[in-house]
Amino acid sequence: MGLMPNQLLRGYEVIDDAKTQLESVCPGVVSCADILALAARDSVVLTSGASWAVPTGRRDGTVSQSSDANNLPGFRDTVNVQKQKFADKGLNTQDLVTLVGGHTIGTAACQFFSYRLYNFTSTGADPSINPAFVSQLQALCPQNGDGSRRIGLDNGSANKFDTSFFANLRDGKGILESDQRLWTDNSTKTFVQRFLGVRGLLGLTFNVEFGKSMVKMSNIGVKTGTAGEIRKVCSKVN
Numbered sequence: 001m002g003l004m005p006n007q008l009l010r011g012y013e014v015i016d017d018a019k020t021q022l023e024s025v026c027p028g029v030v031s032c033a034d035i036l037a038l039a040a041r042d043s044v045v046l047t048s049g050a051s052w053a054v055p056t057g058r059r060d061g062t063v064s065q066s067s068d069a070n071n072l073p074g075f076r077d078t079v080n081v082q083k084q085k086f087a088d089k090g091l092n093t094q095d096l097v098t099l100v101g102g103h104t105i106g107t108a109a110c111q112f113f114s115y116r117l118y119n120f121t122s123t124g125a126d127p128s129i130n131p132a133f134v135s136q137l138q139a140l141c142p143q144n145g146d147g148s149r150r151i152g153l154d155n156g157s158a159n160k161f162d163t164s165f166f167a168n169l170r171d172g173k174g175i176l177e178s179d180q181r182l183w184t185d186n187s188t189k190t191f192v193q194r195f196l197g198v199r200g201l202l203g204l205t206f207n208v209e210f211g212k213s214m215v216k217m218s219n220i221g222v223k224t225g226t227a228g229e230i231r232k233v234c235s236k237v238n
């Protein structure tokens with residue numbers, strides 16, 4: 001089996017630290033689901049993105065199974081598959097392009113994309129990658145090198161919440177195959193262009209749309225009232 005979605009998810013220690021502090025002053029009140037939704041928003045604010053109001057009051061699930069991550073999109077998914085997986089959760093094509101725009105910050109390990117650099121076709125690298133960029137990526141992720149080495153998902157702007165990620169897709173500098181495909185398919189390309197302010201298309205402001213789509217996504221399958229529980233430790237059910 002290859003890489004499973006969320007297998008290399010990082011940063012649990014930050015969430016655990018916030019949870020420990022909350023439990024010490026106000027036990028059993030703030031859910032891990034709310035902490036995660038707020039931390040996502042704060043990550044955007046800390047990287048100079050715009051803030052948004054996060055509705056709170058979520059409760060945590062009492063079931064935790066890795067198989068529940070199987071319906072998440074994968075980094076080799078076609079645009080149609082990405083759209084279908086988002087649609088299954090009530091998210092449309094604009095939400096897809098907007099939320100994947102979250103890759104304007106953060107990094108990916110070489111193991112998620114180095115297959116695009118070597119023997120992708122009989123003649124070499126994935127033709128959707130800008131040829132000048134291929135050699136840069138090859139230097140960062142040598143064939144049979146360290147697959148855990150990390151590089152920015154938004155080349156040149158991995159720590160700033162901006163529209164540079166979309167410009168990189170336009171320039172053939174997307175890191176993940178699933179990301180670059182958003183520029184190849186017309187139904188998603190038009191949203192990338194609108195975020196880039198291409199003339200003749202109705203403009204969209206990434207910062208504004210991102211907050212809206214995040215609220216929409218963070219309302220999927222929410223537990224409230226007496227459903228679920230407030231976890232004592234985020235990594236396990238009570």
Ligand code: HEM
Pocket residue numbers: 008009010073074075076082099100102103105106107108109112176178
């Ligand atoms: C088609 C949907 C998506 C796919 C296939 C996908 C895939 C990936 C992959 C493979 C990585 C690299 C993981 C690693 O090397 O550890 C990654 C990182 C990341 N993704 Fe996504 N992702 C998707 C949607 C999203 C969405 C909706 C968001 C947020 C709104 C998001 C935010 C991030 C961030 C911030 C990172 C960097 C994490 C870090 O630096 O540790 N992604 N994604």
Ligand SMILES: [Ca+2]
Pocket residue numbers: 103104105154157158159160161162163164165
């Ligand atoms: Ca960026």
